[in-house]
Amino acid sequence: MATIATASALPAGLAAQQTPGRPAGAAASTAPLQLVNIDDAADAQPEFFSPQQFATLTRLSDLLVPKIGELPGALDAGAPAFLDFLIGESPERDQVVYTAGLDALNFAAATRFDNSFADVDESQANELLAALREPWSPEPSTDPLVVFLHRAKADVRTAVVNTQAWAVASAAQGGGGRRRRGAGQYWTTVE
Amino acid sequence: MAEYDVIIVGSGASGGMAAHTLTQKGIKCLMLEAGPLPDFEKDIERRNVWDLPYRGFGKPGRLPHVFQANEFNANRWASEKQNPYTHPKDKPFNWVRVRLVGGKSLFWARMSFRLSDYEFKAKDHDGFGENWPINYADLKPYYDRVEPIFRVTGRMEGFPQLPDGKFIEDRSPYSGAATRFKEAAERRNIPVTKIRRSTGDGRLASSLNLLLPDAVATGNLKIVTHAIAREVTTDPNTGLANGVSFVDARSGRDMHAKARVVVLGASCLESTRLLLNSGVANSSGALGHYLCDQFYITRSVHAVVPEAMNGQAPRGLMGGGGYIPRFTNLKPGKPEKNYLRGYALDFATGNTPDAKLFPSYGEQLQKDIEAHRGAGVSFTMMGEALPRYENHVRISDSTVDAWGIPSLHVEASYGENEINMAKDGINTIGEVCEDAGFRVLSKTPKWFPFGYSIHEVGTCRMGDDPKKSVLNKWNQAHDVKNLFVVDGSSFVTAGTQNPTITIMALAMRASDYLSEEMRSGNL
Numbered sequence: 001m002a003t004i005a006t007a008s009a010l011p012a013g014l015a016a017q018q019t020p021g022r023p024a025g026a027a028a029s030t031a032p033l034q035l036v037n038i039d040d041a042a043d044a045q046p047e048f049f050s051p052q053q054f055a056t057l058t059r060l061s062d063l064l065v066p067k068i069g070e071l072p073g074a075l076d077a078g079a080p081a082f083l084d085f086l087i088g089e090s091p092e093r094d095q096v097v098y099t100a101g102l103d104a105l106n107f108a109a110a111t112r113f114d115n116s117f118a119d120v121d122e123s124q125a126n127e128l129l130a131a132l133r134e135p136w137s138p139e140p141s142t143d144p145l146v147v148f149l150h151r152a153k154a155d156v157r158t159a160v161v162n163t164q165a166w167a168v169a170s171a172a173q174g175g176g177g178r179r180r181r182g183a184g185q186y187w188t189t190v191e
Numbered sequence: 192m193a194e195y196d197v198i199i200v201g202s203g204a205s206g207g208m209a210a211h212t213l214t215q216k217g218i219k220c221l222m223l224e225a226g227p228l229p230d231f232e233k234d235i236e237r238r239n240v241w242d243l244p245y246r247g248f249g250k251p252g253r254l255p256h257v258f259q260a261n262e263f264n265a266n267r268w269a270s271e272k273q274n275p276y277t278h279p280k281d282k283p284f285n286w287v288r289v290r291l292v293g294g295k296s297l298f299w300a301r302m303s304f305r306l307s308d309y310e311f312k313a314k315d316h317d318g319f320g321e322n323w324p325i326n327y328a329d330l331k332p333y334y335d336r337v338e339p340i341f342r343v344t345g346r347m348e349g350f351p352q353l354p355d356g357k358f359i360e361d362r363s364p365y366s367g368a369a370t371r372f373k374e375a376a377e378r379r380n381i382p383v384t385k386i387r388r389s390t391g392d393g394r395l396a397s398s399l400n401l402l403l404p405d406a407v408a409t410g411n412l413k414i415v416t417h418a419i420a421r422e423v424t425t426d427p428n429t430g431l432a433n434g435v436s437f438v439d440a441r442s443g444r445d446m447h448a449k450a451r452v453v454v455l456g457a458s459c460l461e462s463t464r465l466l467l468n469s470g471v472a473n474s475s476g477a478l479g480h481y482l483c484d485q486f487y488i489t490r491s492v493h494a495v496v497p498e499a500m501n502g503q504a505p506r507g508l509m510g511g512g513g514y515i516p517r518f519t520n521l522k523p524g525k526p527e528k529n530y531l532r533g534y535a536l537d538f539a540t541g542n543t544p545d546a547k548l549f550p551s552y553g554e555q556l557q558k559d560i561e562a563h564r565g566a567g568v569s570f571t572m573m574g575e576a577l578p579r580y581e582n583h584v585r586i587s588d589s590t591v592d593a594w595g596i597p598s599l600h601v602e603a604s605y606g607e608n609e610i611n612m613a614k615d616g617i618n619t620i621g622e623v624c625e626d627a628g629f630r631v632l633s634k635t636p637k638w639f640p641f642g643y644s645i646h647e648v649g650t651c652r653m654g655d656d657p658k659k660s661v662l663n664k665w666n667q668a669h670d671v672k673n674l675f676v677v678d679g680s681s682f683v684t685a686g687t688q689n690p691t692i693t694i695m696a697l698a699m700r701a702s703d704y705l706s707e708e709m710r711s712g713n714l
Contacts (some may be wrong), residue, residue: 090251138635
């Protein structure tokens with residue numbers, strides 16, 4: 001089922017249905033209204049992270065989930081802008097994981113390479129993500145940067161995998177098995 | 192207004208079983224359910240995750256204590272805003288509630304394992320805590336009657352710590368990976384069997400479809416929805432219960448219903464909260480205490496079957512799973528381990544390990560996931576938390592729910608015994624995996640918060656001694672003889688087994704006794 005897009009997306013769709021100059025007496029189309037997914041219709045407006053934090057998150061997202069073959073990457077999926085919204089809506093302790101982590105990542109880039117994380121070269125960026133190449137441990141790290149990197153690794157991936165583009169590309173590759181990826185039983189509001 | 196024979200608070204596994212048993216004996220019952228009647232046709236629809244407003248993450252902060260909630264099912268859990276509770280910051284407690292006709296029995300995992308005398312007579316075995324006032328033989332006839340109603344599948348094994356039941360025999364074969372694990376485990380005297388599961392009508396195994404329809408059909412059951420119980424009311428002259436006051440959730444109207452007997456099956460902590468708010472049945476001081484459950488570590492061990500890597504698994508190697516009943520400290524005398532009692536596990540084969548377990552990101556992570564797809568074997572550990580006086584609930588000093596009813600404050604944590612048990616469990620299972628030729632990817636002894644298993648029991652425990660317990664061996668309050676509590680709050684110990692089938696056997700047994708007492712004029 002499609003989502004009803006908000007106002008920014010509707011006029012174009014409605015305009016197409018209301019073509020002027022229809023001959024008098026001609027039957028109106030009876031085709032069901034096709035609605036558009038909001039993310040396919042308009043751009044989210046980031047507003048939570050600072051411009052520098054957002055630039056850092058954008059670069060990091062691209063490194064965590066790059067475009068691989070037909071599979072969309074984090075930038076195709078609009079993951080940074082979506083996370084800006086999600087984290088902006090989240091409890092403060094989650095916001096701090098992100099803001100402190102992004103600042104720490106940028107600080108590390110400045111200290112080590114005299115550059116912003118958004119602008120370091122690829123090998124420098126990968127050096128700054130060394131913690132993600134360490135074997136997994138059940139002990140949570142006490143380093144805010146490491147905590148953030150693990151959190152971002154999970155969140156960016158989810159923000160990409162849960163898009164229609166990923167579902168389509170993944171199904172084309174035979175991924176996800178027989179179950180159609182991304183659909184589920186939704187409980188509507190119970191009175 | 193009519194006076195009922197019995198008011199039953201709650202419509203889930205315990206309240207439903209009480210209604211099922213009592214109405215068939217001709218007893219007129221009124222059931223109070225805090226939530227509405229679910230409609231599976233109307234309330235559920237298929238949606239795509241990308242059409243959900245939070246892209247599957249769920250609305251942040253909406254259900255902070257319900258780890259089972261996701262953006263698809265968020266609407267079915269009781270609202271934490273309307274139904275707040277408190278806990279110390281350093282002692283998180285997940286109180287997971289469903290307010291619908293059928294209660295949590297609508298959504299349980301349906302695992303159906305009997306307790307044994309290792310639980311009922313736990314104190315005799317290791318000296319800790321108290322025995323239950325009943326033994327396995329007392330409850331066996333009721334398990335025998337409950338299992339056919341719920342159509343439990345399982346394998347007859349003859350394990351003393353996990354008694355066999357009236358099963359629909361599970362003849363399904365073990366997969367190759369499950370067989371390898373089972374054989375490696377048995378070489379260490381660790382038993383493995385099939386999951387024992389209530390199948391119900393195939394789709395649903397709930398009070399809603401298996402208990403309440405029969406009860407209503409007798410003509411002896413009336414169900415009121417949106418009824419938020421406030422207090423059990425008592426006659427000031429006799430001290431006996433005479434009804435229940437409640438709030439109509441839709442209008443906020445205060446209501447009261449009268450009955451000769453009150454039966455609570457509102458869930459472990461809701462029944463205890465109701466009693467605490469009513470100021471009854473607590474001459475022992477035990478009410479609210481001895482809260483216990485099983486600590487849960489989902490994916491406590493995650494291993495990989497090398498032959499299943501890169502999509503190379505031959506047919507029949509992966510799939511299915513099994514159950515490992517408690518196997519430690521079963522011999523009488525000094526415990527063989529540095530902890531008391533034990534743990535059970537269920538395992539599944541053929542899954543894909545979580546991305547967090549791979550030391551990679553970007554393109555390499557995608558390769559790692561693809562290589563391990565369907566090759567995983569994971570174990571959920573379920574360890575018995577000891578019943579301790581200090582793990583307790585009490586009425587909050589300051590917090591009330593949306594209807595002005597005082598909320599609970601929950602204070603519970605795990606201790607040394609559980610820590611040692613968790614460490615031993617992951618190491619033991621890790622070794623068995625290696626024996627089976629699996630590669631161990633991760634071992635974690637870190638549990639989710641207390642309550643996460645939704646197996647909270649205790650706080651209104653049974654016992655022969657009225658100074659140490661709230662209920663007698665018939666789930667009847669020592670202090671108020673026409674008041675019964677038939678849910679998990681009556682447990683003395685948690686055991687390692689999922690509690691629901693035992694809750695229903697206890698509710699049926701208590702209801703049989705109650706109907707006999709009413710017939711003979713004692714109540």
